[in-house]
Amino acid sequence: MDYSQFLIMKQEIGLLVVFLVVFLYDTFMPGRTQKALPAVSTVLMLLLTVAGFCPSCLGVSGDSTAFAGMYETSPVIAAIKNILNIGVVIVLLQSIRWANSDDMRMRRGEFYELLLVTLFGMYLMISARHFLLFIIGLESASLPLAAMTALNKQHQESHEAAGKYILTAVFSSAIFMMGLSFVYGLAGSLYFSNIYVALASEMNLMLVCAVAFVIAGIGVKLSLVPFHLWTADVYQGAPTSVTSYLSVISKGATAFAFMAVMAQVFGTVYSAIWEWMLYALIVLTITVGNLFAIRQRNMKRFLAFSSISQAGYIMLGVIAYNTMGVAAMMYYILVYIFSNLAAFGVIGAIENATGRLSMDDYRGLYKTNPRLSFAMMLAMFSLAGIPPFAGFFSKFFIFTGALNQGSTAIYVLVLIALINTIVSLYYYLLVVKAMFISEEECVIPNFRSACTERLGLWITVAGIIFLGLVSCVYSGLLDMTADSALSLFFV
Numbered sequence: 013m014d015y016s017q018f019l020i021m022k023q024e025i026g027l028l029v030v031f032l033v034v035f036l037y038d039t040f041m042p043g044r045t046q047k048a049l050p051a052v053s054t055v056l057m058l059l060l061t062v063a064g065f066c067p068s069c070l071g072v073s074g075d076s077t078a079f080a081g082m083y084e085t086s087p088v089i090a091a092i093k094n095i096l097n098i099g100v101v102i103v104l105l106q107s108i109r110w111a112n113s114d115d116m117r118m119r120r121g122e123f124y125e126l127l128l129v130t131l132f133g134m135y136l137m138i139s140a141r142h143f144l145l146f147i148i149g150l151e152s153a154s155l156p157l158a159a160m161t162a163l164n165k166q167h168q169e170s171h172e173a174a175g176k177y178i179l180t181a182v183f184s185s186a187i188f189m190m191g192l193s194f195v196y197g198l199a200g201s202l203y204f205s206n207i208y209v210a211l212a213s214e215m216n217l218m219l220v221c222a223v224a225f226v227i228a229g230i231g232v233k234l235s236l237v238p239f240h241l242w243t244a245d246v247y248q249g250a251p252t253s254v255t256s257y258l259s260v261i262s263k264g265a266t267a268f269a270f271m272a273v274m275a276q277v278f279g280t281v282y283s284a285i286w287e288w289m290l291y292a293l294i295v296l297t298i299t300v301g302n303l304f305a306i307r308q309r310n311m312k313r314f315l316a317f318s319s320i321s322q323a324g325y326i327m328l329g330v331i332a333y334n335t336m337g338v339a340a341m342m343y344y345i346l347v348y349i350f351s352n353l354a355a356f357g358v359i360g361a362i363e364n365a366t367g368r369l370s371m372d373d374y375r376g377l378y379k380t381n382p383r384l385s386f387a388m389m390l391a392m393f394s395l396a397g398i399p400p401f402a403g404f405f406s407k408f409f410i411f412t413g414a415l416n417q418g419s420t421a422i423y424v425l426v427l428i429a430l431i432n433t434i435v436s437l438y439y440y441l442l443v444v445k446a447m448f449i450s451e452e453e454c455v456i457p458n459f460r461s462a463c464t465e466r467l468g469l470w471i472t473v474a475g476i477i478f479l480g481l482v483s484c485v486y487s488g489l490l491d492m493t494a495d496s497a498l499s500l501f502f503v
Contacts, residue, residue, distance in 0.1 A: 017078035020085060023064060023093050024135050030056045031128040038121030046120060050108040053124040057104055061097040064090065081203060082142035087492055088338070092138055092268050095342060099261045099349040100131060106357050106468040107253035109364055109461075119163055126156040127257065134265035138272070143192055143202040146269070150188075153265065154181045154233070157258065161250035173249025180232060180242040188229025194222035195277070204276040212280040223278055223285045227293070230273070233266045235320045236327070237296040244304075247316035252363055255312055256356035259319040264345040267323070271330045271341065290331050291421060295428055297324035302435045306442075309371045311359050314443075315352070318395060321436060322348060325407065325429065328414045331422070337413035339490040340406075346485070347394065347406040350475030354391035357469045358384050361461040368456060376454035377447040384461070385447045387469045394476045396440040397433055402479035407433065409486060 018025065034053050038046070075086040104124075111120050133152025140146035158181060162174030196202060198219060199210035211219065232239040247255045278286055301321030308314040326348075329341025361384060363369055378385035394403035411426050461469075479485055 017083075020076045020078045021083065021139075023060075023085075023090065024132065024139075026060050026063060027128060027132050027135065030060055031125065031132070034121070034124050034128065038125065046117075047112050049120055049124065050104070050111040054101065054104040054108065057097065058101050061094060061101055064094040064097055077141070079145075081205070082145045083136075083139050084141045085139055088342075089139055091489070091492060092342060093135055095346050095349070096131070096134065096261055096265055098346070099264065099353065100127070100257075102349070102353045102357075102468055102471060103127075103253060103257050103261065105464050105471070106256070106353070106360055108464040110251065110253055110360065113364075115164065115166060119165075123160065123163055123253075126160050129156045130154075130160075130257075131261070134261070134269075137265060137269040140269070140272075141204045141276070143195075143204075146273070147185075147189070147192075149269075150233075151185065153262065154185070157181075157254075157262065160254045160257075161246060163254065164251050167249070169249035170251065171249075173246045176242050176249075177246045180246075184229050184232035184239070187225050187232070191222045191225025191229060194218055194225065198222065204273070207277050208279060211278065215281065215284060219281065220285055223281070224289065226273065226278075227286065227289055230266060230270050231293065234263060234270065234323050234327075235297075236293050236323055237300040237320065240297070240300070240320050243320055244308075244313045244316040247319075248310060248312045252312065252356060252360040255315075256353055256360070259315065259356070260349050260352050263319065263323060263326070264349065267326045267330070267341065267345065271338070274330060287331070287421075290327060291425055294324045294327045294331065294425060297321065297327065298429055298432045302432050302439070305436070306439045311369050311371055311374075314371060314439075315355060315359070318436075318440075319352065321432070322352075322395070324432075325410060328410045328426070328429065331425070332410075332413040332417060334413065334416055335493050336409075336416055336490065339486065339493040340409040340413035342489050342493070343479075343486045344406040344410050347402040347476075347479050350472045350479065351391050351394040351403055354387055354469060354472035354476060355395070357465060357472060358388040358391070361465045361469070362456060364465075365459040365461065366456055371443060371446055373455050374443065374446045375450035375452040377456055380454050380456060380458040384469075387473050388447065389444050390473055390476050392440040392443050394480075396437045398437070400480050402476050405480060405483075405486070 033056060034049070037049055037052055075084070077084045107123070110116060111123055116123070130153045133149045133154070136145055136149025137153060140149055158174050158178040161177050162170050164170035192202070195207060198214055199207040201207055201210065228239060235243040247258065250258065274286060298321050301317050301324060305314060305317035305321065308317060326341060326344060329337045329344060332340065359369070390401065394401040397403045397407040411429065414422055414426055
């Protein structure tokens with residue numbers, strides 16, 4: 013075996029080094045220094061993220077494959093992983109206070125180790141060009157998340173969330189494997205490229221079932237309707253830091269992997285099979301997510317249904333099936349990271365200080381905590397797509413990428429998405445109304461959040477404003493995908 017192939021996996025090796033340092037620190041350092049573990053983990057992850065943008069360090073200058081084509085990397089794939097790393101750094105920064113609480117004192121190291129393992133699995137999913145490696149990455153990313161949801165052992169809701177998540181993860185994996193068995197029976201291979209060629213001449217009921225099972229298996233991970241039933245309960249029961257990780261990082265990585273699978277495996281049968289499947293899923297996901305979000309009073313359940321709706325918009329990048337769609341999807345997820353983590357940052361700060369999670373408790377919040385109210389307002393405006401904030405441009409680019417398909421069906425799909433954007437504007441503004449307009453006496457007193465929580469909020473707010481005002485980020489992503497996206501996502 014040529015062990016030099018491992019050197020191609022620069023980002024994976026860097027992440028494993030971070031994991032090893034965190035594990036050794038947690039295992040061998042004395043108890044009095046354990047409180048430094050969250051800060052150490054955050055700094056190491058920050059260094060990994062910075063190194064990922066440096067071509068001479070962990071950057072990727074060209075397309076490379078390893079292990080007989082099972083693993084592939086390129087500048088686009090490296091950029092996708094760097095986008096996820098940015099979100100992970102923010103999550104780690106916002107979770108320091110919670111990780112250092114008395115309840116987490118004995119499980120502090122578990123949180124960081126499990127998180128890094130899940131991120132490693134997501135790396136493998138994104139780079140996989142063989143379904144064996146894809147499944148290894150999928151399970152490595154899914155199973156530790158079940159343990160992470162149960163970290164609040166003193167809360168029954170956390171145990172219930174973990175149980176629901178593990179059952180859902182096992183069930184979705186079984187469906188996905190069933191679809192793969194059909195694919196293998198038709199193509200005789202698990203390589204993406206070989207399956208693509210073999211399916212070019214196939215069109216039968218077995219192939220339709222295979223595509224449906226694969227979409228359903230990954231759809232559970234993405235919380236696409238009707239595979240979303242686990243989402244709200246798990247988001248509510250899991251610790252807020254874990255919920256933010258689930259809603260942003262896990263969803264973003266799965267979306268990128270989903271695009272690669274659908275394009276490189278089922279691209280030849282796109283118009284005949286999975287086009288109408290995704291159309292139906294997108295309409296249901298956006299609409300149902302919006303309608304149920306209106307009814308929620310718990311802030312974590314509110315953002316759970318918001319994330320379901322956002323998953324529908326992300327899928328427009330998959331349905332676009334072109335270079336602009338890839339760039340728009342990357343930009344959308346980057347903006348979503350800053351917007352959603354800003355909202356979760358405010359929720360986490362208030363929960364850590366007061367234990368309150370009801371939207372009704374946010375009435376008059378600007379009177380006692382104006383800075384938190386301002387950050388939450390910007391997050392809601394961005395998620396709703398109000399100009400000139402970043403969320404407006406992310407939706408504009410994802411709609412534009414989809415419209416490049418040029419079909420009547422896609423025009424109708426984008427129109428439905430636009431109508432749902434108006435609906436989402438209503439429930440996002442409900443939060444703003446509660447904070448700034450409601451006259452009730454605020455039940456949340458004035459408090460000073462931890463410095464790491466404030467730093468995380470400042471980063472997310474800056475990202476929302478910066479990505480909305482500076483167009484070079486999207487232009488850079490578009491130029492990058494123009495050079496390599498066609499070879500990366502389309503065989």
